[in-house]
Amino acid sequence: MKVLSLIPLDDCLGSTHSVRCHLDAAMTEEAMRRLAEGGRLEYFPHFPRPFFRVDHPAHFIAQGVLGNDHFRLTYLKQYKDAVREALQTIFSESEPCQDCRTCS
Amino acid sequence: MIYFNHAATSFPRPPAVLTAIQASLTQPPQEPGRSGWEDPLMECRRALMGLFGLEDPLRVVLTASATLACNQILRGLELPPGSHVITSCMEHNSILRPLAAWADQNQGEITYLPLEEDGSFSSGRIRAAVRDSTRLLAFTHASNVTGVLFPMEEIIHLAAERSLPLLIDASQSVGLVPLDLGAISSPVFVAGAGHKALQGPPGTGFFVMAGPDVLKPWIAGGTGVHSLDRTQPPMLPYRLEAGTPNTSGFAGLRAGVLQVLEQTPQVLAAHRCTLAQTLVGDLPTPWRVVSPNPEGDYRTGVVSLSHPEKSPSEVGLMLQEIFGIETRWGLHCAPLAHQHLGTFPQGTLRISFGESNTLEQVAILKDALFQIGMS
Numbered sequence: 001m002k003v004l005s006l007i008p009l010d011d012c013l014g015s016t017h018s019v020r021c022h023l024d025a026a027m028t029e030e031a032m033r034r035l036a037e038g039g040r041l042e043y044f045p046h047f048p049r050p051f052f053r054v055d056h057p058a059h060f061i062a063q064g065v066l067g068n069d070h071f072r073l074t075y076l077k078q079y080k081d082a083v084r085e086a087l088q089t090i091f092s093e094s095e096p097c098q099d100c101r102t103c104s
Numbered sequence: 105m106i107y108f109n110h111a112a113t114s115f116p117r118p119p120a121v122l123t124a125i126q127a128s129l130t131q132p133p134q135e136p137g138r139s140g141w142e143d144p145l146m147e148c149r150r151a152l153m154g155l156f157g158l159e160d161p162l163r164v165v166l167t168a169s170a171t172l173a174c175n176q177i178l179r180g181l182e183l184p185p186g187s188h189v190i191t192s193c194m195e196h197n198s199i200l201r202p203l204a205a206w207a208d209q210n211q212g213e214i215t216y217l218p219l220e221e222d223g224s225f226s227s228g229r230i231r232a233a234v235r236d237s238t239r240l241l242a243f244t245h246a247s248n249v250t251g252v253l254f255p256m257e258e259i260i261h262l263a264a265e266r267s268l269p270l271l272i273d274a275s276q277s278v279g280l281v282p283l284d285l286g287a288i289s290s291p292v293f294v295a296g297a298g299h300k301a302l303q304g305p306p307g308t309g310f311f312v313m314a315g316p317d318v319l320k321p322w323i324a325g326g327t328g329v330h331s332l333d334r335t336q337p338p339m340l341p342y343r344l345e346a347g348t349p350n351t352s353g354f355a356g357l358r359a360g361v362l363q364v365l366e367q368t369p370q371v372l373a374a375h376r377c378t379l380a381q382t383l384v385g386d387l388p389t390p391w392r393v394v395s396p397n398p399e400g401d402y403r404t405g406v407v408s409l410s411h412p413e414k415s416p417s418e419v420g421l422m423l424q425e426i427f428g429i430e431t432r433w434g435l436h437c438a439p440l441a442h443q444h445l446g447t448f449p450q451g452t453l454r455i456s457f458g459e460s461n462t463l464e465q466v467a468i469l470k471d472a473l474f475q476i477g478m479s
């Protein structure tokens with residue numbers, strides 16, 4: 001699974017960055033568990049669409065729904081590089097994303 | 105998808121609005137003065153006038169947004185350096201930021217008045233805050249965070265009593281809560297967004313002026329008339345409108361306003377109020393209404409909620425991704441409101457109702473809030 005792009009979201013919140021992480025395939029339970037390794041996973045399979053939240057030690061929170069090809073990442077500005085590195089490790093096939101406006 | 109974000113912009117637009125925009129873009133552009141020519145901008149001004157009891161369409165200035173309207177009014181007043189302005193903590197950044205920029209450049213002073221304990225705004229606080237140096241009152245008619253309505257008739261009266269110009273941000277109330285400017289003799293400016301309850305497209309806004317005509321132009325440029333003049337021509341609305349206007353957008357806005365006038369603001373507001381009261385009256389635990397509106401007056405259909413543990417941004421995402429319900433979370437461009445209400449920096453989850461919403465949709469929302477609330 002590959003990260004295709006990180007699209008900034010207008011979250012209207014001061015220092016927190018919110019981006020939508022687009023994947024080249026739908027998020028699976030396995031990918032969710034990989035994303036949660038070393039972190040804290042909250043998983044709500046009983047909702048009409050199974051929702052997850054991962055509090056990751058690389059200082060980001062990932063939230064989304066299994067079956068979507070995207071999820072939301074929230075992190076503080078100063079952890080931008082750490083978050084990108086972590087993503088590349090987790091989604092091992094990832095290439096550095098091309099149109100990442102959050103990094104500017 | 106269920107859309108509960110009408111305070112940001114309306115959705116879906118009525119078919120009449122789409123037809124008007126399309127007609128405007130598919131007809132050949134016409135030059136003023138040609139026979140059979142009807143000025144689409146004047147038609148839009150006339151429609152807007154109907155909302156405010158005004159008689160002169162030239163007192164309606166068309167802008168690209170409520171934000172630009174607020175900037176033009178504030179800059180156009182040319183307040184003397186060192187002046188004092190009274191506003192409230194519930195204002196949108198479209199008032200707060202131009203005021204702050206003006207104050208920084210002109211050693212201005214700004215007083216931000218709070219709400220009362222019960223979530224209402226008391227005009228008595230304005231009376232107490234007026235100084236000899238006060239030169240402007242600037243207030244929202246309805247908060248885009250809690251939906252609370254400011255007692256605008258009292259404020260207009262007070263401004264007239266003190267001969268103070270009054271800037272009203274009616275972005276959330278226009279088309280829902282009437283403001284009658286017909287008999288006003290002091291300078292009152294009402295700024296509004298075209299793309300919310302008036303159903304126009306984004307990129308439309310306006311302001312109307314009652315009382316003496318005192319504004320200087322803030323933006324200068326082509327007007328299509330009096331091209332030889334070195335500076336902006338003195339007559340309204342050209343003095344305050346420069347550049348090619350968004351004709352198709354204003355054709356859409358006119359269609360939206362006519363529909364609102366036909367359906368009547370009172371009926372449209374009653375619909376929003378019913379939906380909001382249905383939500384607020386029986387909110388699932390552990391949700392809380394942030395600063396409930398006194399006497400359940402939710403005519404603009406805006407309600408802010410908070411959860412004791414979950415952040416508004418998390419809940420907003422859950423509503424969106426799990427249940428297909430669109431809301432708005434965060435600070436809603438009104439940071440002082442959240443500081444005042446104790447919801448800073450996370451903000452609130454804002455539910456805002458509109459024409460297209462139904463009681464069944466409110467029931468779905470409540471169920472979703474219940475499920476999320478308990479998770």
Ligand SMILES: Cc1ncc(COP(=O)(O)O)c(C=O)c1O
Binds near residue numbers: 170172
């Ligand atoms: C109270 C208030 N004022 C001003 C605005 C700005 O409107 P516009 O986007 O047309 O500039 C908004 C829009 O969200 C608003 O809610």
